[in-house]
Amino acid sequence: MVRTNESSASTLDTELRRGALVLAVLSHLRTAQYGYSLRQALTEQGMPIEEGTLYPLLRRLEAQGLLASDWRIEDGPPRRYYKLNSKGTRLLADLTANWQALVVTMNRLLK
Amino acid sequence: MVRTNESSASTLDTELRRGALVLAVLSHLRTAQYGYSLRQALTEQGMPIEEGTLYPLLRRLEAQGLLASDWRIEDGPPRRYYKLNSKGTRLLADLTANWQALVVTMNRLLK
DNA sequence: ACATTATACATAGTGGAACACAGTATGTCA
């Protein structure tokens, strides 16, 4: 099945949330989380994210030096926990400020 | 010159604004505008956009059946004016609602 | 004991999109 173009709304909606996704993930990783639980938490809070989107995103953010990760064995299968490091914490603050400026700008544009 | 990775902040900031860009453009095209003037207006209102981003975006939105365009010759060089059509107007309303829902969600996530 | 489902992480492939850069052409002004 090919993606139809009957409603470009869904595609554009995806684009709309695309950048906010990173910010949502970063904001959740102020405390250590593993991918699967993070996905559930985000879904519950109105920001659903596919596995095939979330896991590569976490790897990218770690590769960019924003996250630290470690494997942990508790009950259940091994889990990879991610957490903001100091650079990631600073970036979260910056991005949050940028986000809020964007919201102000968009409010002006949309009215 | 290859894009350096020294600051992922600028890249992520771009991603953040990426989806909002479409919404900003659509909201401005409730009245007919040509690309160059649109770019200046958006820049003045805090949403700068490159030419290489804006012009392809306008073509895409027209190809998706959201905009109508026509060439006009006034004083100065010919200009291509774009304007929302009825489908685009409906989409603007939908996307605006999605945007506002996103803002609510992000407020919850960020605090 | 075996099958099924849920949990947990990963990656290849595809396509869309922003940007840098370059190019084309017209208008204005000294």
Place this chain on the structure above:
DNA sequence: TGACATACTGTGTTCCACTATGTATAATGT
């Protein structure tokens, strides 16, 4: 005439979300 602003177009690169699929372990049911 030369310099600069205006106005639009095209090419190549890079990034990334998503789909689909694969691997593996744990929990549950029968």
